């Protein structure tokens with residue numbers, strides 16, 4: 001992989017025709033260290049956010065030893081990339097029986113999540129009644145504080161939770177309760193409220209709980225979405241966990257996806273055409289900008305030109321390269337008013353749910369991946385002595 005200092009070096013030397021993924025290994029490692037040092041429990045990386053093997057190795061080097069996998073392909077990938085020392089937890093509550101069997105028998109997976117009696121029976125069958133399982137019951141919680149809801153598809157409701165917890169306790173070596181507050185949770189209350197649900201479920205079921213897993217949802221920074229310090233989230237979670245009716249030896253887990261990898265990469269795109277305040281660029285809804293198109297996510301953008309533009313900023317929207325009308329990113333994306341065809345733009349904070357969502361639709365595929373050494377456009381993890389506080393950066397975006 002080539003290394004450059006920044007997007008400008010890449011644009012100037014390669015003049016790339018296809019979108020280029022710019023990766024920042026140092027940013028991923030910094031995020032990993034932050035969670036390892038500051039989260040008051042075990043942090044497992046939710047692989048679906050970005051399954052790149054290079055990223056997995058970087059997080060491993062940063063101290064992340066546990067991985068939340070959701071498919072048998074992710075199980076194989078993490079085993080193959082990181083070896084037997086990594087701990088894999090199969091946290092998708094609806095799994096193929098064959099996937100459970102292979103994960104347990106061939107890949108040493110011992111932790112599984114579930115949200116129904118049927119899934120519990122499946123796990124018991126697929127593991128031949130194994131007695132060394134950690135089973136986490138997924139509770140349905142509110143997504144009210146998050147930008148992307150995860151409240152409808154999975155999770156057992158409060159009414160049925162006690163019976164499922166009791167049934168799971170009968171088979172599990174260790175019993176866990178897990179939840180997901182939705183992605184990009186904008187306040188720590190999301191976790192405080194969910195932990196109240198956990199308390200109610202534990203009290204109603206009167207079971208001994210060994211693991212409390214607060215799931216993912218930890219935010220990153222985007223234009224218009226500037227969360228408070230992650231340490232406030234950790235404090236709220238720690239206080240909520242400490243006040244639960246569980247034993248002193250109970251463990252606290254989390255499954256951050258976005259927060260560990262959002263800063264890892266950005267994408268360098270080229271403007272192919274301008275029509276008023278609309279830019280036709282060479283990446284889009286079927287590439288790394290799925291969220292920008294489908295859930296109107298705003299990513300930070302920067303014009304990448306040898307000589308900085310002095311033009312005032314103007315709000316643009318983007319069309320992607322495919323022939324599909326839906327390949328449209330509303331933004332708004334603020335760029336100098338004189339941006340034109342042939343210009344390059346860096347779209348930042350695309351490490352999470354960016355490259356991972358890419359398809360080859362209409363023949364538009366990914367270009368090169370290049371390592372850069374400069375800082376991401378925004379960060380939750382920069383040391384305090386550097387001037388780039390989150391708010392300051394986010395205001396500029």
Ligand SMILES: *Cc1c(COP(=O)(O)O)cnc(C)c1O
Nearest residue numbers: 046183216217218255256257258
């Ligand atoms: C997607 C997902 C995560 C990661 O969520 P983020 O919002 O990216 O932190 C964690 N756990 C489960 C079960 C998930 O489905």
